[in-house]
Amino acid sequence: MNLTLKIWRQKDAQSKGKMVDYKVTEISEHMSFLEMMDVLNEQLINSGEEPVAFDHDCREGICGMCSMYINGEAHGPDRGVTTCQLHMRMFKDGDTITIEPFRAKAFPVLKDLVVDRGAFDRIQHAGGYISVNTSGNTQDANSLPISKHAADEAMDAATCIGCGACVASCKNSSAMLFVGAKVSQYALLPQGQVEATDRVRNMVAQMDLEGFGNCTNTGACEVECPKGISLENIARMNRELLKSNF
Amino acid sequence: MSGFFKSSIGRKYAMALSAFFLMFFLLQHFAINILSVFSPDAFNEASHFMGTFWAVQYLLQPILIFGVIYHFVMGFYLEIKNKNARVVKYAKNNGAANSSWMSRNMIYSGLAILAFLVLHFIDFWLPELNTKYIQGNMSGLLADGESFRYYEELVHKFVNPIRVIAYVIAFVFLSLHLMHGFSSAFQSAGVTSMRKEKLQIFGKAYAIIIPLGFIFIAIYHHFNH
Ligand code: HEM
Numbered sequence: 399m400n401l402t403l404k405i406w407r408q409k410d411a412q413s414k415g416k417m418v419d420y421k422v423t424e425i426s427e428h429m430s431f432l433e434m435m436d437v438l439n440e441q442l443i444n445s446g447e448e449p450v451a452f453d454h455d456c457r458e459g460i461c462g463m464c465s466m467y468i469n470g471e472a473h474g475p476d477r478g479v480t481t482c483q484l485h486m487r488m489f490k491d492g493d494t495i496t497i498e499p500f501r502a503k504a505f506p507v508l509k510d511l512v513v514d515r516g517a518f519d520r521i522q523h524a525g526g527y528i529s530v531n532t533s534g535n536t537q538d539a540n541s542l543p544i545s546k547h548a549a550d551e552a553m554d555a556a557t558c559i560g561c562g563a564c565v566a567s568c569k570n571s572s573a574m575l576f577v578g579a580k581v582s583q584y585a586l587l588p589q590g591q592v593e594a595t596d597r598v599r600n601m602v603a604q605m606d607l608e609g610f611g612n613c614t615n616t617g618a619c620e621v622e623c624p625k626g627i628s629l630e631n632i633a634r635m636n637r638e639l640l641k642s643n644f
Numbered sequence: 645m646s647g648f649f650k651s652s653i654g655r656k657y658a659m660a661l662s663a664f665f666l667m668f669f670l671l672q673h674f675a676i677n678i679l680s681v682f683s684p685d686a687f688n689e690a691s692h693f694m695g696t697f698w699a700v701q702y703l704l705q706p707i708l709i710f711g712v713i714y715h716f717v718m719g720f721y722l723e724i725k726n727k728n729a730r731v732v733k734y735a736k737n738n739g740a741a742n743s744s745w746m747s748r749n750m751i752y753s754g755l756a757i758l759a760f761l762v763l764h765f766i767d768f769w770l771p772e773l774n775t776k777y778i779q780g781n782m783s784g785l786l787a788d789g790e791s792f793r794y795y796e797e798l799v800h801k802f803v804n805p806i807r808v809i810a811y812v813i814a815f816v817f818l819s820l821h822l823m824h825g826f827s828s829a830f831q832s833a834g835v836t837s838m839r840k841e842k843l844q845i846f847g848k849a850y851a852i853i854i855p856l857g858f859i860f861i862a863i864y865h866h867f868n869h
């Protein structure tokens with residue numbers, strides 16, 4: 399396939415940045431989107447130009463690094479995939495593909511397609527954990543009976559990889575799907591109860607502090623989330639916050 | 645608890661609460677208006693009761709006014725705040741791929757409703773306040789002093805086709821607003837998605853039937869005065 403790429407180029411966090419057109423040729427439909435980007439970067443390096451900076455690590459859909467806004471959607475047009483799992487067969491010969499960084503005030507662009515998602519880390523630090531005594535007398539986790547239903551739901555919430563596609567897709571740049579998943583993953587389990595009150599309060603407070611927008615339930619996040627995290631988690635977070643005030 | 649209502653989620657609850665009240669009010673308003681089609685007398689009785697009963701006038705009415713103002717002021721406030729949460733816009737954004745038009749344009753459907761409310765205020769509310777509290781006429785009777793004035797006033801308003809058209813347009817926007825708003829309010833209030841499918845259907849039905857009913861009433865009186 400031969401493609402035209404319109405890519406956001408930005409020298410560093412302070413620069414303004416702009417869309418730049420590139421052409422790539424002989425792209426195989428079996429390639430992943432990132433492999434296509436590798437081809438472009440090789441081409442750029444060979445001609446002495448600066449390659450396009452983009453985040454990636456595992457290239458198998460588990461690290462959540464590969465943030466790209468492709469043709470107006472986080473991780474491109476496919477469903478339930480990250481950019482590294484997106485195949486070039488989703489596109490046609492002669493297509494023009496627009497590639498932008500995830501955009502939100504809370505996710506500042508560092509360079510080209512690389513954004514700083516440290517806001518998510520700070521939300522996690524605010525309460526996305528449980529405190530366990532690990533001094534040698536740790537209790538076996540299986541000694542606490544947990545219903546299959548709760549275990550399944552907690553596991554579903556825990557599959558969130560913190561990629562930020564929810565924020566990028568949301569017209570309000572809201573982080574509520576991410577925070578909802580992180581709150582739910584503990585709220586559903588007995589181990590999470592001890593710190594439940596502080597957790598939800600602190601995580602929501604940090605989320606607000608970081609400058610994310612407010613959810614208006616458009617549901618865009620749920621559709622674009624590579625892990626199929628459900629809006630149900632936002633409803634649960636809302637209940638948890640309400641509960642934490644009584 | 646004061647921190648709660650300053651948090652993003654606390655505001656969602658407050659927004660949903662005001663919306664619930666508005667949706668309840670709308671239903672009640674419809675129930676009375678539709679009487680005008682079947683029985684002018686029943687409509688007159690109900691209107692007189694609502695217009696003079698103390699709990700409605702001094703309890704529900706202030707809550708309603710507060711609810712409406714809170715709802716649209718908060719709606720604007722959140723819209724501006726949310727817009728500012730993304731400084732650089734996308735060159736290409738495909739919102740239709742993942743969300744409904746209604747959900748992305750609540751502020752515009754809301755603005756249309758607000759414009760209608762201003763018209764409605766001038767049309768019905770101001771004359772009503774004038775009659776009852778400035779002229780001090782609480783009788784609810786026509787100048788002849790025999791029959792109630794409410795039905796006459798209602799029918800009279802829908803003689804003008806331009807007003808009828810404005811009403812129809814406004815209620816189409818209200819329908820669009822509620823298409824998303826109804827289920828959205830439940831989601832904000834933390835209602836779980838297990839019950840959501842039925843809720844969705846019920847919400848869509850409410851969002852179509854109620855505004856359509858108001859449109860029917862306006863058109864009915866336009867052709868039957
Ligand atoms: C006066 C003009 C109005 C404006 C400017 C307005 C604006 C808005 C906006 C911007 C939202 C989205 C905010 C959010 O979801 O957090 C919203 C939500 C909503 N509105 Fe309105 N609105 C108006 C009137 C009404 C009326 C008359 C009703 C019902 C009869 C109504 C029902 C709803 C519902 C149910 C929601 C969803 C609430 C939620 O998600 O928690 N609105 N409105």
Ligand code: SF4
Pocket residue numbers: 557558559560561562563564565575576579619622623624625626627
């Ligand atoms: S909720 Fe989904 S889209 Fe959001 S960070 Fe987690 S995995 Fe990514």
Ligand code: FES
Pocket residue numbers: 453454455456457458459460461462463464480481482483
């Ligand atoms: S590179 Fe790890 S999820 Fe895509």
